[in-house]
Amino acid sequence: MVSKFFDFVLSPFAEMSPYAGLSLISVVTGVVMVFLYSWTTDQKKLKEIRDKIKIHFLEVRLFKEDMAEMFTIQREIIKENLNYLRYTFKSAVVLILPILFIVIDLNARYSFYPIRPGDSFVVAAVAQDQNSLARIELILPQGLSMDVSSMRIPEEKRVSWQIHAGSSGIYNLIFHQGEKQYMHNAVISSRIQRIYPDMKTEKEWISRLTSNAGLLPSDSPIQMIHIEYPKQESFLGLQPGWLYFFFLISMIAGLAVKKMMNLA
Structure with missing residues (x-):
């Protein structure tokens, strides 16, 4: 409300x-x-x-x-x-x-600022374990394209992609892990909007309180999804x-x- x-x-x-x-x-x-x-x-x-x-x-x-x-x-x-x-x-x-x-x-x-049309940005997912990491794939909607294919860091159980933004809009990024799939929204705009960079699991109570982006199931093989948005400027440093x-x-x-x- x-x-x-x-x-x-x-x-x-x-x-x-x-x-x-x-x-x-x-x-x-x-x-x-x-x-x-x-x-x-x-x-x-x-x-x-x-x-x-x-x-x-x-x-x-x-x-x-x-x-x-x-x-x-x-x-x-x-x-x-x-x-x-x-x-x-x-x-x-x-x-x-x-x-x-x-x-x-x-x-x-x-x-954070929204990602501006024409800019590139990084999307990352953190897996529960290294076996889960190997099976994570990202499906992009029309309007977004992949600049760099997936880069996996097994030690951090992390996979990332560099994405190129097209026109303004809210885009559903679909993450496949085996037969399971999860969605997180990417905001492409030149207007100030609500931004939720992280999508975390239900077991993190702070995520329940602060996130309107939805939550990953507590037993999800993907523990976090992160979209790298530009940070707002500081105030007096x-x-x-x-x-x-x-x-x-x-x-x-x-x-x-x-x-x-x-x-x-």
């Missing part, structure tokens, strides 16, 4: 810089999170705690030469900070879930760039709205 909503909202930005659509989502996320925070916290109580902490910091300046009093004040500051965390804990739990779903979807959109940008912009937007609403 989150993915389809973002598909609709971000479609006007699909041919722009990745940071155009990401800026919109970041600002909206920051604002919405602040409203959720205000609805799920006791603002009156939090403001009382905040005011007490401010008073204790003023006392630190007044009694800085009285060590006994300083220890008492510092103990009170710690106690009030723990109270603050206790009253905001429920809100933090409520906010984590939507943030998690948003980050998972944005990761699929902004970690940091990777993944989109993630740092998202949190920075959403925090700035959130703090601005929080200040306007005078929230604790």
